[in-house]
Amino acid sequence: MDSWRPSVCPFDCPDTCGLLVRVEGGRAAAVKGDPQHPFTRGFLCQKMAQYPARVHHPQRLRAPLLRTGPKGSGQFKEISWDQALSLAAGKLGDTAEASGASSVLPYSYAGHMGHVHRNGGHAFFHKLGASKLGRTICSATASAGFAHGLGSGPSTDLSWSQYSDLIVIWGSNTLSTNLHAWPWFQEARKQGARLVVVDPYRNQTAAKADMHLMLRPGSDAALALGLMQVLIDEDLVDREYVAAHTLGFAELAQRAAQHPPETVARLTGVPAGQIVELGRAYGRAKAPFIRTGWGPARQLKGGMAMRAIALLPALVGAFGRRGGGIARSTGAGAYLDLAPLLAGELAPEGTPTVNMVELGRALAPDAPRPINLLWVYLSNPAVVAPDTSAVLKGLAREDLFLVCQEMFLTETARWADLVLPGASSLEMTDLYTAYGHRWVQMARPVIAPVGLSRSILAVFQEMAARLGFSEEVFRAGEEEIISWLLAGGSPCLEGVTLESLSSCRPLKADIPANPYAEGFLTPSGKVEFYSESLAALGLDPLPGGEPSRDDDHGGAYPLQLITPPREQFLNSTFNEVDLQRQRAGEASILLHPLDAAARGIKDGGRVRVFNARGECLLRAQVSDAVLPGVTVAEGLYWGAHTPGGAGINHLTSQALADLGGSSAFHCNQVEVAPVS
Ligand code: SF4
Numbered sequence: 001m002d003s004w005r006p007s008v009c010p011f012d013c014p015d016t017c018g019l020l021v022r023v024e025g026g027r028a029a030a031v032k033g034d035p036q037h038p039f040t041r042g043f044l045c046q047k048m049a050q051y052p053a054r055v056h057h058p059q060r061l062r063a064p065l066l067r068t069g070p071k072g073s074g075q076f077k078e079i080s081w082d083q084a085l086s087l088a089a090g091k092l093g094d095t096a097e098a099s100g101a102s103s104v105l106p107y108s109y110a111g112h113m114g115h116v117h118r119n120g121g122h123a124f125f126h127k128l129g130a131s132k133l134g135r136t137i138c139s140a141t142a143s144a145g146f147a148h149g150l151g152s153g154p155s156t157d158l159s160w161s162q163y164s165d166l167i168v169i170w171g172s173n174t175l176s177t178n179l180h181a182w183p184w185f186q187e188a189r190k191q192g193a194r195l196v197v198v199d200p201y202r203n204q205t206a207a208k209a210d211m212h213l214m215l216r217p218g219s220d221a222a223l224a225l226g227l228m229q230v231l232i233d234e235d236l237v238d239r240e241y242v243a244a245h246t247l248g249f250a251e252l253a254q255r256a257a258q259h260p261p262e263t264v265a266r267l268t269g270v271p272a273g274q275i276v277e278l279g280r281a282y283g284r285a286k287a288p289f290i291r292t293g294w295g296p297a298r299q300l301k302g303g304m305a306m307r308a309i310a311l312l313p314a315l316v317g318a319f320g321r322r323g324g325g326i327a328r329s330t331g332a333g334a335y336l337d338l339a340p341l342l343a344g345e346l347a348p349e350g351t352p353t354v355n356m357v358e359l360g361r362a363l364a365p366d367a368p369r370p371i372n373l374l375w376v377y378l379s380n381p382a383v384v385a386p387d388t389s390a391v392l393k394g395l396a397r398e399d400l401f402l403v404c405q406e407m408f409l410t411e412t413a414r415w416a417d418l419v420l421p422g423a424s425s426l427e428m429t430d431l432y433t434a435y436g437h438r439w440v441q442m443a444r445p446v447i448a449p450v451g452l453s454r455s456i457l458a459v460f461q462e463m464a465a466r467l468g469f470s471e472e473v474f475r476a477g478e479e480e481i482i483s484w485l486l487a488g489g490s491p492c493l494e495g496v497t498l499e500s501l502s503s504c505r506p507l508k509a510d511i512p513a514n515p516y517a518e519g520f521l522t523p524s525g526k527v528e529f530y531s532e533s534l535a536a537l538g539l540d541p542l543p544g545g546e547p548s549r550d551d552d553h554g555g556a557y558p559l560q561l562i563t564p565p566r567e568q569f570l571n572s573t574f575n576e577v578d579l580q581r582q583r584a585g586e587a588s589i590l591l592h593p594l595d596a597a598a599r600g601i602k603d604g605g606r607v608r609v610f611n612a613r614g615e616c617l618l619r620a621q622v623s624d625a626v627l628p629g630v631t632v633a634e635g636l637y638w639g640a641h642t643p644g645g646a647g648i649n650h651l652t653s654q655a656l657a658d659l660g661g662s663s664a665f666h667c668n669q670v671e672v673a674p675v676s
Helices: 048-055 081-099 122-128 140-147 158-163 179-190 220-233 239-245 249-257 261-268 272-284 302-315 356-362 388-395 456-467 478-487 532-536 578-584 593-598
Strands: 003-008 018-024 027-033 065-067 076-078 104-108 132-134 166-170 194-198 211-213 288-292 325-327 353-355 373-377 401-406 418-421 430-432 439-443 559-562 588-591 606-611 614-622 630-632 668-674
Touching (some): 081 104, 081 373, 081 456, 104 356, 158 179, 220 249, 220 272, 239 302, 261 272, 302 325
Parallel strands (some): 166 194, 194 211, 588 614
Antiparallel strands (some): 065 076, 430 439, 588 630
16 A cells, blocks of 8 residues: 655754655655645655665665674674663673763764654663763854853744845855755745855855855954944944944954954955945844854854854844844754653763763773773764774774664674664654744654664663663664653743644744844843853954964965765765765865865876875865865765775864864864875
C-alpha cells in the first residue's frame, strides 16, 4: 500500500522543513515538502530529496560491529546488541575504575535535531560522572554577541522581512543554507525592496543581490562601525528611538568617529563609496531588515562582530517598524523545559567540561586530564572538528576505547573499537523546533528500524539498565519525555501539547515576529551600545573594529581561508550519497586571479593548500568572486573523497572565539601552491 506520511527534516538547518514521506512496502520510497507547512511551504532542498537513498543505502550500518583489525583499518565483525552493550558497559566500568569516570567523554552535536534523541544521552553521562562536553562549536559565539547588545531570546522572524524595503543578508549564503527564507525576501523585492549581500565571496546568493559588499573575512565589525559612522555623520540616526531605547550612544559615536569610510575601506577591502551607499540606504529605508548568518561569528573576534552588526537596527529605530529588525535565530527550542531530560543534577559537583572545539587537545596523550573512553554519536569529529590532524592522532591512541553510534562507517566510526548502528529520523518519535521559524512539530516513525539499528534514547536507556541506573529518565518513553518538555515550557507554548501535536502537523509557538518591539532582555532592558557586562569581563564595552587575524607565521601563510558550507552537503552528512558527491564535484578552492598568477596556478589545476597545521589537495577555481588575498573552500568532504585524503579541517585551528567558546572556523592563514 502506498501512502504519504508526515515527518520533519531532522538536520541542522534553520528551516526544519515539514516533510511528506511516501512509504512503499515498508520502505521510504520518496520525500517531498509538505505544502501545508506555513513556513517551508512545500519544497525541499536538493540534499533532503536524497534522504530515502541515504536511509536505505546499501552501506548503511545494520548491526553492531567490533573492531578486528588495527585501529582505523575499517576491519570489523558483526556482533549482537547484547554483546556490544555488555562490552561497552564493561569498558565504562573498567575505565572509571582505572582513571576516574571523568576520563569518559561523550561527544555529540546536532546530527539529529529532535530534542528527545539529540539530548537522549546527557542524563546517562551525568549519572556516570563523565566529563561534560561544551557543545559550543557552532552558534554560541553568535548568541553571546547578540546577548551583549540586544539581550538573549529570539530575534526577528524571517517572515517579517516581507514588509521590508531594504534587506541586508550579512554572512549567509541563503540560497544554500536557509533556502526557505528566500521566498519571503522575494516577496519584499516584488514590492520594491532592495537586496544587499555582505559576504567575503560572490556565492549564489550574492550573485542574485542588487548590491554585494565583498569584505575581507574577519572585518565585519569594522564594516558595521563604518556604517554607523555614515549614519551619524549624515544625521540618519533615529534620535527619538535612541534616546528612549538605548544606552551609551555618546560613547558609541566617539568610537564610530574613528571609523570613517576611507579607514574602513582599508580594513575591509570594501570601497568607501559602497560603504557610504549602504549606510545611506540603511538610514533612509523605512524598515531595514538584516539577516545575519553565522559566518561573521566564525572568527577569533566573532562575538564582537555579531554584537556590532546587531546594534545597527537600534541606531535607525528599525525595531519599531513593521518589516524592520534583525534575524539570527528564532524558534521555540529555548522555551522547552529540557531540565528533566538533561538531568544535570545527576552530575557530580566539579565535573570538568571539555570544549568540543578542543577535542584534539583533550585527546592528546599528554593532556592534563586523560580521556580514555570517547563515546561519539550524532557527530563526525574526524571531519567536522577543527585541526583534524590532532583529532586523528587522538582517535588513533591504542589506549583510547572509542564507541561510535552512526548510520554509516564514517571517518570517525572507522577508528572505533565498537560501532553501534543508529536509527534514522524516519524510525523514531521526536519533537522538533526550528531556529529559522516558529513552528513546532512532532514526528512518529514512518518505517520500521532498518536492520538492527536503534535510536539514541534506546541505546542509553539500555546502557543505564545494565549499569543499574534507576531514575525515571532512564525508563520514560519518547512521548512521555515530549510531554515533560512541553509541560514545563514557557507560556509561549501554551496549547502546544502532546495531544495537539499528535496529528504530526506543525503548530505555531506564540513568539512575536518582532520580539524586540516588546523590549530587550539585557541587564538594562535597553539596547546596550556600551555594555557594562563586557566591561566587567575585562572586554571592550564598545564595538571594536580591529579585524580577526590568524597567525601567518611571519608571512609564510599570506592568504586568508574561509570554509563555508557546500550546497550538496550538510556538514559532513550526505557525503555518503553518491549523487550528492557527483553534484558537489571535486573539493575546490576559490582564489583571485592575481593570487593565482603570482603562484603559477591555472584555473582547474590541482593545488596544495597548507599551513602549520596540515595540508590538503584541492582543485583551483580562479575567479574574481573573492578579493585578492582571500580564498574560499566550500564543504566538508570526507578525507576519503579527496585526492590527498585530507579534508579542509586539517587547516583550521582549535582556537576559540572571543565570546561563547565557538570555533573560529573562518580565521585561517594558508599558502597555496600548484601540484604538477
Ligand atoms: S536541510 Fe534544510 S532546507 Fe533541506 S530539507 Fe532539511 S530543513 Fe529543509
